[in-house]
Amino acid sequence: MQLKRRSFFKLAAVGAVTAVTTPCTVKAWESKAPQDSYGCLVDISRCIGCRKCEQACNAVNELPTAARSFDDLTVLDEKRRPDATKFTVVNRYNTGRIDDKGLLVADFVKVQCMHCQDPACVSACITGAMSKHSNGAVHYDASKCIGCRCCMVACPFEIPAYEYHNPITPKVMKCTFCETLQREQNKPPACATICPTEAITFGKRNTLLNLAKKRLHDNPGRYVKHIYGEKEVGGTSWLYLSKVPFAKLGFIKLPFNPLPRLTETLQHSLFSYLWSPALLFTLLGGVMYRSHKKQSAHQPDNTQQPGGAL
Ligand code: SF4
Ligand code: SF4
Numbered sequence: 001m002q003l004k005r006r007s008f009f010k011l012a013a014v015g016a017v018t019a020v021t022t023p024c025t026v027k028a029w030e031s032k033a034p035q036d037s038y039g040c041l042v043d044i045s046r047c048i049g050c051r052k053c054e055q056a057c058n059a060v061n062e063l064p065t066a067a068r069s070f071d072d073l074t075v076l077d078e079k080r081r082p083d084a085t086k087f088t089v090v091n092r093y094n095t096g097r098i099d100d101k102g103l104l105v106a107d108f109v110k111v112q113c114m115h116c117q118d119p120a121c122v123s124a125c126i127t128g129a130m131s132k133h134s135n136g137a138v139h140y141d142a143s144k145c146i147g148c149r150c151c152m153v154a155c156p157f158e159i160p161a162y163e164y165h166n167p168i169t170p171k172v173m174k175c176t177f178c179e180t181l182q183r184e185q186n187k188p189p190a191c192a193t194i195c196p197t198e199a200i201t202f203g204k205r206n207t208l209l210n211l212a213k214k215r216l217h218d219n220p221g222r223y224v225k226h227i228y229g230e231k232e233v234g235g236t237s238w239l240y241l242s243k244v245p246f247a248k249l250g251f252i253k254l255p256f257n258p259l260p261r262l263t264e265t266l267q268h269s270l271f272s273y274l275w276s277p278a279l280l281f282t283l284l285g286g287v288m289y290r291s292h293k294k295q296s297a298h299q300p301d302n303t304q305q306p307g308g309a310l
């Protein structure tokens with residue numbers, strides 16, 4: 001049976017009304033954050049900017065030999081970012097802070113992947129090359145990567161870097177959370193082990209949060225009352241304590257909601273509506289209606305049926 005054009009448009013209109021009035025059954029977004037994962041607490045007030053963590057990271061990940069020695073502290077004169085050749089960097093900030101002896105002192109901030117609890121990079125990766133492991137690590141699997149670099153765009157901390165210099169098998173590069181060391185040798189991340197001042201503490205994320213809260217409680221006035229990473233973007237595996245407001249140390253102010261909550265809800269809503277037969281029918285009707293109008297405008301109307309029926 002052939003569907004007449006007018007009947008089709010009527011049905012399309014019914015489809016539109018149905019699509020708009022039928023409640024859409026979009027599943028509520030659910031966090032995939034592991035409950036008993038590991039993390040690191042960085043106490044910025046303990047960091048002396050020695051760059052030993054950078055050196056250990058370079059060695060354990062077999063990264064290219066650094067152009068300048070890790071003993072060379074003049075690199076701290078510039079602000080640096082992790083990139084394809086270094087998974088962590090330490091930056092110096094002169095904020096005018098005065099220490100207990102009345103001396104002007106700098107603060108040093110170690111930067112690496114935060115291993116977010118609900119990572120935007122994982123949500124953005126359509127091939128599953130980025131995944132959140134139950135131990136807390138956000139893992140990159142080069143064998144699944146198609147080089148689209150959506151993870152780089154999605155990351156609110158601008159962490160993933162791309163090996164542009166590698167023309168054969170370029171990869172996304174970022175801190176691995178020393179997952180191999182943890183899994184195969186039952187050791188903490190190399191940067192945490194090497195730190196001479198114990199500025200980095202490795203442990204269960206919940207235990208680290210309690211430790212951070214205890215330090216805040218036991219040392220009134222020593223720290224700003226904020227554990228960076230406890231709530232930012234839904235929480236991160238790496239947590240920070242500081243004497244100086246985080247905004248003065250290069251930390252960006254981020255919402256507490258996990259970013260995938262918004263992006264995935266939008267995606268799911270869109271797909272849910274698009275897969276609705278009613279809406280598909282409506283869209284199809286719209287396309288046909290437009291093309292019919294275009295045709296009518298350019299052609300003499302010789303399709304009139306007796307009585308004006310189509
Ligand atoms: S910091 Fe960026 S790369 Fe690391 S887990 Fe979070 S979103 Fe992913
Ligand atoms: S956890 Fe491992 S890979 Fe990440 S910064 Fe520390 S040493 Fe580097």
Ligand code: SF4
Nearest residue numbers: 047048050051053195
């Ligand atoms: S090894 Fe420890 S003290 Fe030295 S720069 Fe890294 S975090 Fe700071």
